[in-house]
Amino acid sequence: MDGKLFTTHLLDWYRVNGRDLPWRRDPSPYAIWISEIMAQQTQMDRVVSYFTRWMDRFPDLITLARAKEEDVLKSWEGLGYYSRARNIQRSAAILVREHGGVFPSDPAVIRALPGVGPYTAGAVASIAFGLPEPAVDANVLRVFARLLDLDSPVSEAPVRRTVEQAVRSLIPAGNPGDFNQALMELGALVCSRRPGCTQCPVASHCLARAAGVAESRPVIRPRRDVLRIEMASGVLLHQGRVLIQKRRPDDVWPGLWEFPGGCVEQGETPRQALVREFREEVELAVEPLEKLTVITYAYTRYRVTMHCYLCRYVGPREPQPVFNEAVAGGFVSPERLHDYAFPAGHRRLIEFLEQDSRLIKPFSADSLS
DNA sequence: GACACGTGGTA
DNA sequence: TTACCAAGTGT
Numbered sequence: 001m002d003g004k005l006f007t008t009h010l011l012d013w014y015r016v017n018g019r020d021l022p023w024r025r026d027p028s029p030y031a032i033w034i035s036e037i038m039a040q041q042t043q044m045d046r047v048v049s050y051f052t053r054w055m056d057r058f059p060d061l062i063t064l065a066r067a068k069e070e071d072v073l074k075s076w077e078g079l080g081y082y083s084r085a086r087n088i089q090r091s092a093a094i095l096v097r098e099h100g101g102v103f104p105s106d107p108a109v110i111r112a113l114p115g116v117g118p119y120t121a122g123a124v125a126s127i128a129f130g131l132p133e134p135a136v137d138a139n140v141l142r143v144f145a146r147l148l149d150l151d152s153p154v155s156e157a158p159v160r161r162t163v164e165q166a167v168r169s170l171i172p173a174g175n176p177g178d179f180n181q182a183l184m185e186l187g188a189l190v191c192s193r194r195p196g197c198t199q200c201p202v203a204s205h206c207l208a209r210a211a212g213v214a215e216s217r218p219v220i221r222p223r224r225d226v227l228r229i230e231m232a233s234g235v236l237l238h239q240g241r242v243l244i245q246k247r248r249p250d251d252v253w254p255g256l257w258e259f260p261g262g263c264v265e266q267g268e269t270p271r272q273a274l275v276r277e278f279r280e281e282v283e284l285a286v287e288p289l290e291k292l293t294v295i296t297y298a299y300t301r302y303r304v305t306m307h308c309y310l311c312r313y314v315g316p317r318e319p320q321p322v323f324n325e326a327v328a329g330g331f332v333s334p335e336r337l338h339d340y341a342f343p344a345g346h347r348r349l350i351e352f353l354e355q356d357s358r359l360i361k362p363f364s365a366d367s368l369s
Numbered sequence: 370g371a372c373a374c375g376t377g378g379t380a
Numbered sequence: 381t382t383a384c385c386a387a388g389t390g391t
Contacts, residue, residue, distance in 0.1 A: 039387040042376070047387085080375025083390080117389045137387045157370085184387055193379090193385080224372085226383080252374065299375050303382095344376060373391085379384085 001147070003170045006205050007179065011172075013201035014182035017189060019044070022052055027177070029103035029128040030061060036123045037084050037115055044188065050079055061101050065092040070340075073255050077341040080299075082254055087115030105129040127177035134167035135180040136160060139187025145218035146191060149207035154218040228303045232270040233261030233349065234278060234311040236286055238319055238331060244340065245282065245321075245329030252299065257340040259349065261306075270307035278311070282321035282329070286311040293352045297345040308349050 018024070021044060023035040034054060038047045054075055058064040064072075069089065076085035091113040095101060104110060105128075111121035122135035134140075141154040144163040152159050171179050190196045195214045197203050208214040236243040236259075244257045262277040264270050271288045278286045288309035295306045313319045323329045332340075337350050 036387065041374090041386060041388055043378080043386055046377075078376070080377090081388085083374070084388095087389085115389065119388060123387070135387080138385085139387065155370095181387085188387080220384090223384080254374095297376085300373060371391100374389090376386100378386095380382105 001170075001205050006202055007170055007172050009201045009205075010182045010186065011175075011178060014178060014185055018181065018185055019189075022048060022055075024181075027128055029105075029124060031055065032128040033103065033110075033116075033120075033124050034088070036120045036127075037088055038079060040084065040120070041081060042079065046079075050075070061092050061095050061103070064089060065096040069255060073341040074339070077256075078344065078347070080344075082256060084115055086249070086254065087113075090114050091116070103128070105131070107131060107133050123180065126171075126180045130175070130177060132168070132171045132173060132176045134164045134171065135184070136163050136167060137184060137187075139184040139191075140167065140180075142218050143183055143187045143191045146195065146208040146214050147202070147206050149211055149213065149217065151217075151219055153221040155221050224301055226298075226301055226303050228305070230264040230270065231261060231304055231306045232264055232274040232277065233259045233306055233308050233346070234274045234286060234288060235259055235292065235308065235349070235353065236278070236284070236311045236313060236319075238313050241331035241333055242337070243282070243284075243319075243321060243329065243331050244337070245323055245326035248325070248327055253343045255341070257342050258346050259308075264307070271309065274307075274309055274311065281325045282323060284319050284321055285314045287314050292356075293349070295345050295348050295352075297348070299343070299345075304345060306345050306349070308352070 023031045035047060035051050038050055057071070057075055058067055067089070072085050072089050073082065076082060094113065095103060105125070107121050107125040110116055110124050111118070119135055119137050122133040125131040125133040126135055141160070141163055144150065144166055145154050145159070148162070148166065150159055150162065167183070190200050197206070197209050197214055200206070203209055206214065208217045244259060246257050247253050247255060249255060260278055260281050261274060262281070264273040274288050275286060278284050288311050290310050292308045292310055295308060297304055297306070321329060334353065342350060
């Protein structure tokens with residue numbers, strides 16, 4: 001491949017077609033770092049609104065390091081992979097404590113931050129500091145799987161090394177950041193799952209196109225099967241307030257809040273599961289009343305059907321939950337639910353509740369019991 | 370290397 | 381409706 005010509009074609013295309021993303025206007029190391037962490041395993045279009053709100057709320061490392069975890073998670077709510085938010089805050093604390101609040105330019109130091117792997121380290125080093133480091137993401141893997149007509153699954157380590165080498169050999173000394181972003185932008189806008197070879201600025205360099213196999217690149221290894229599970233969640237209302245709990249840091253949805261509930265076991269009805277889960281998780285006896293709604297959602301390899309019930313407390317005294325499966329919890333006013341970060345499925349349950357007049361106006365104490 | 374970790378858009 | 385999958389990292 002003629003590297004000089006390839007790079008010229010690619011950068012010329014990028015100057016015309018590159019998107020006007022907010023962090024491209026002021027590519028500070030902090031902004032680039034945040035945008036790259038947010039963009040992991042999602043699409044840039046989805047990141048923009050989160051990024052704008054984040055920079056408004058946490059404009060610099062000091063502010064972020066001092067922020068409450070609760071506020072950080074609330075700002076991350078809906079983006080998924082919530083350990084990223086925790087790692088960002090851990091990193092901010094490290095950078096303030098050990099680097100005087102100045103973002104480091106050394107790729108090895110960037111790479112050592114929690115949540116920063118080879119891709120993000122290369123992206124920040126090249127985009128924010130102009131260093132000639134490769135930033136190989138799924139876009140770049142796909143682009144080079146076609147350019148070089150690679151017939152091995154792109155998830156294999158040797159393919160990644162091949163692509164990193166190829167990027168290193170092509171990366172221009174003048175603007176490595178634009179080069180890396182141009183490769184990713186090409187993958188996102190032109191060389192996507194359905195390759196748009198007719199609009200591609202580097203089609204003349206592409207071996208897969210020459211061989212007529214661009215559509216069958218990259219080679220993808222088959223995924224693991226999806227698991228379907230049934231769950232039950234309970235909205236326990238007591239004197240106009242609702243019970244929620246905060247999930248453990250080592251579990252799925254670390255630090256997020258939820259309505260108590262759990263998996264429906266074999267031979268169990270959702271109602272029975274709910275009674276059992278409330279007993280196990282919060283040591284409360286409850287009675288599921290009406291079924292509110294059924295919510296289906298997916299996370300990682302699970303496809304969940306969540307049966308949602310309105311519940312009431314059945315007991316002699318005031319309910320005193322014991323949080324066996326959570327790090328915190330309590331009864332909160334429905335109006336305050338939006339202060340807490342919830343997983344997507346529970347957020348949809350809250351949306352449903354907000355359309356229920358009984359919850360929008362706080363209950364009178366005796367309307368259910 | 371395999372697996373866990375979330376979510377919403379797209380075909 | 382189902383399946384795929386996206387600016388990946390940690391264990």
